[in-house]
Amino acid sequence: MNAVAKPVPGSMSNAAYEQRLRDAVMDAAPLLNARLLPVGVRSAALNKALAAGLPQLRDDLWRYADLRFLASAALAPVPAQPGALAAAIQPLLPPRLTGYTRLVFGDGRLLETLSDSCPALDAAATPLVPERTRHERFGWLNDAFATGVARLEAAGTLQLEVIFAATHGASRQAVYPRLELNLAAHADVVLVERHVGSTGAQGLVNAAVQLHCGPASRLRHLRWQALGEDAQLLDTVQLALDRDAHCQLTQLQLGARTARTSLRASLYGTGASLTLHGVAIAGGRRTLDQSLLVDHLAPHAQSSQVFRAVARDAARLACRSRVEAGRTARGSLALQSLKGLLAGGGEIDLRPQLEILTDEVRASHGATTGALDENMRFYLAARGLDPDTARALLEWAFLEDALRGLDPPGLRAAAERAVAAALGSDVALQVLA
Amino acid sequence: MNMPLLSIRNLHVNVADREVLRGIDLELPAGQVHAIMGPNGSGKSSLSHVLAGKPGYAVTAGTVDWQGQDLLSLPPEERARDGLFLGFQYPVEIPGVNNAYLLRAALNAARRARGESELDAFDFLSLVKERMALMKMDEAFLSRGVNEGFSGGEKKRNEILQMLVLQPRLAILDETDSGLDIDALKVVAGGINSLRSPERAILLVTHYQRLLDHVRPDRVHVLARGRIVKSGGPELAHELEQRGYDWLAEEAA
Numbered sequence: 001m002n003a004v005a006k007p008v009p010g011s012m013s014n015a016a017y018e019q020r021l022r023d024a025v026m027d028a029a030p031l032l033n034a035r036l037l038p039v040g041v042r043s044a045a046l047n048k049a050l051a052a053g054l055p056q057l058r059d060d061l062w063r064y065a066d067l068r069f070l071a072s073a074a075l076a077p078v079p080a081q082p083g084a085l086a087a088a089i090q091p092l093l094p095p096r097l098t099g100y101t102r103l104v105f106g107d108g109r110l111l112e113t114l115s116d117s118c119p120a121l122d123a124a125a126t127p128l129v130p131e132r133t134r135h136e137r138f139g140w141l142n143d144a145f146a147t148g149v150a151r152l153e154a155a156g157t158l159q160l161e162v163i164f165a166a167t168h169g170a171s172r173q174a175v176y177p178r179l180e181l182n183l184a185a186h187a188d189v190v191l192v193e194r195h196v197g198s199t200g201a202q203g204l205v206n207a208a209v210q211l212h213c214g215p216a217s218r219l220r221h222l223r224w225q226a227l228g229e230d231a232q233l234l235d236t237v238q239l240a241l242d243r244d245a246h247c248q249l250t251q252l253q254l255g256a257r258t259a260r261t262s263l264r265a266s267l268y269g270t271g272a273s274l275t276l277h278g279v280a281i282a283g284g285r286r287t288l289d290q291s292l293l294v295d296h297l298a299p300h301a302q303s304s305q306v307f308r309a310v311a312r313d314a315a316r317l318a319c320r321s322r323v324e325a326g327r328t329a330r331g332s333l334a335l336q337s338l339k340g341l342l343a344g345g346g347e348i349d350l351r352p353q354l355e356i357l358t359d360e361v362r363a364s365h366g367a368t369t370g371a372l373d374e375n376m377r378f379y380l381a382a383r384g385l386d387p388d389t390a391r392a393l394l395e396w397a398f399l400e401d402a403l404r405g406l407d408p409p410g411l412r413a414a415a416e417r418a419v420a421a422a423l424g425s426d427v428a429l430q431v432l433a
Numbered sequence: 434m435n436m437p438l439l440s441i442r443n444l445h446v447n448v449a450d451r452e453v454l455r456g457i458d459l460e461l462p463a464g465q466v467h468a469i470m471g472p473n474g475s476g477k478s479s480l481s482h483v484l485a486g487k488p489g490y491a492v493t494a495g496t497v498d499w500q501g502q503d504l505l506s507l508p509p510e511e512r513a514r515d516g517l518f519l520g521f522q523y524p525v526e527i528p529g530v531n532n533a534y535l536l537r538a539a540l541n542a543a544r545r546a547r548g549e550s551e552l553d554a555f556d557f558l559s560l561v562k563e564r565m566a567l568m569k570m571d572e573a574f575l576s577r578g579v580n581e582g583f584s585g586g587e588k589k590r591n592e593i594l595q596m597l598v599l600q601p602r603l604a605i606l607d608e609t610d611s612g613l614d615i616d617a618l619k620v621v622a623g624g625i626n627s628l629r630s631p632e633r634a635i636l637l638v639t640h641y642q643r644l645l646d647h648v649r650p651d652r653v654h655v656l657a658r659g660r661i662v663k664s665g666g667p668e669l670a671h672e673l674e675q676r677g678y679d680w681l682a683e684e685a686a
Contacts, residue, residue, distance in 0.1 A: 384542035397529025
């Protein structure tokens with residue numbers, strides 16, 4: 001086939017993108033620390049990013065990603081601004097979670113004055129250098145431009161909160177949060193990864209997260225995206241599970257003007273299990289897009305997905321979720337439930353996909369999108385609840401099962417409050433009272 | 434006679450351009466229990482829905498006076514807060530909203546509308562548990578989703594529980610007896626009877642006479658083809674049980 005590749009509408013040409021990347025390298029070069037990632041890794045990543053270019057219109061995996069901002073967003077990372085940064089970041093920090101060690105990154109750099117000491121943080125550890133595909137192409141930009149990394153080696157138990165806060169500096173430059181976590185065998189980690197940003201701060205946040213769960217380890221990970229309403233997020237997550245490892249990964253997509261998450265989970269150890277839950281809420285003209293791939297590579301691996309999206313106004317939400325059970329994945333269990341609620345306008349596109357190449361696999365998948373149920377609304381009205389209250393309550397009820405199993409309970413309570421607040425009404429908060 | 438709580442005059446209602454109520458006249462005084470009986474499709478549920486304010490019912494003529502107000506001008510939530518309660522024939526399931534929350538939200542909405550303070554959690558729970566005991570309901574129901582996974586009978590008991598917590602001035606009970614076994618019917622009837630008082634009224638909408646053996650109505654009205662074709666005392670219900678509805682439908686035609 002020799003079709004001329006057309007760029008995503010409103011986006012720039014690949015030649016322009018390439019030029020912008022090369023310019024960014026010139027600006028970024030003095031800022032890049034070779035101890036975080038070797039120069040060879042960075043330049044190889046940049047070359048792959050250049051070769052991959054931008055997603056094209058015909059690329060179904062990127063149909064819903066809103067990348068128009070790339071034509072004007074700065075790609076070079078924010079320069080270091082010692083002293084001033086901590087003062088700018090402090091007001092953005094959410095209240096502390098009780099019992100959690102806290103690490104704070106401002107504009108992609110560890111802020112020691114705002115962080116607790118954390119023995120698991122080990123910048124000298126061998127980097128988890130990711131193997132990426134073109135579907136994860138923006139992860140290469142993080143490999144090339146990351147200015148700091150939360151590189152964690154966890155053995156035993158750990159409760160950790162990593163906050164990535166973005167101001168984008170004076171010139172609205174890019175921020176490259178990076179998290180690498182390796183769980184040793186039998187480690188038990190609760191990790192809260194929060195992304196926050198200044199209100200009104202327009203700029204690119206390019207996050208890369210690399211998680212590895214060793215044999216029989218347990219990771220409970222809450223990814224909590226509450227960026228400012230003008231932020232643009234490109235987010236690349238890779239997760240690998242060894243034998244009998246269990247990961248409960250919950251993603252809250254509550255902020256950002258436009259966000260795209262590309263997540264790939266590899267269940268490569270026998271008996272590995274993944275619980276992947278997600279909530280996305282958007283109004284206005286925001287776009288939240290996710291592309292998830294769960295790859296069952298070993299026998300008796302289990303994955304269970306619950307995704308709930310609420311759209312209002314002219315918001316667009318999409319979730320494409322593909323589960324593959326290869327020839328080596330006999331005895332797998334794969335469950336998928338994707339649901340969208342159009343709560344007054346908006347657009348939701350949900351695509352569950354299942355590819356099974358072996359026998360003895362139990363799988364179910366379903367996707368539905370609809371409006372609020374009129375009979376439920378009338379029932380609540382007939383009990384005296386005003387329409388706004390009824391709507392907020394039903395939206396809450398719709399989302400609630402994505403949070404129901406979230407563990408530990410203290411974290412669930414925090415997540416529920418965040419989601420209830422994102423629904424823009426105090427009604428759901430009362431439900432929790 | 435007291436001023437009627439509810440006064441319906443010449444009520445005509447369309448659903449999707451089909452006339453389902455064709456001139457209803459009904460007065461319901463405080464302190465009384467009236468039964469609306471009639472065959473399937475006679476308009477019984479439509480009447481309940483119109484009174485509660487369900488969307489989709491177009492009033493083409495007539496008035497409904499409710500304690501001196503124009504009922505039809507009020508949105509459904511205001512009717513509820515003013516003390517009008519509809520017990521649903523088919524209560525909806527709302528997973529994710531728990532029963533206790535809904536009950537408390539409903540009660541506090543009504544209390545606010547009356548200018549009373551909201552009930553605190555402790556007083557609320559003791560009130561609810563007392564009413565649940567009357568309805569022979571397990572307290573575990575409180576923490577479950579609204580009607581989630583309830584059997585038909587449990588849903589109807591839950592409707593009556595809500596009614597007993599809210600203490601409405603007018604309860605319209607739409608086929609509350611359908612789907613109940615005889616023990617559940619007695620419990621539900623006991624709940625309904627406990628609401629009877631000089632300042633309240635109850636409108637029982639039912640297909641069968643058996644509920645009326647346990648909740649004795651002051652008046653019985655027979656609805657056929659969108660009109661009340663006959664009214665009488667409680668003995669009318671027995672006559673219908675023996676003779677069926679056909680003779681009345683023929684009279685109405």
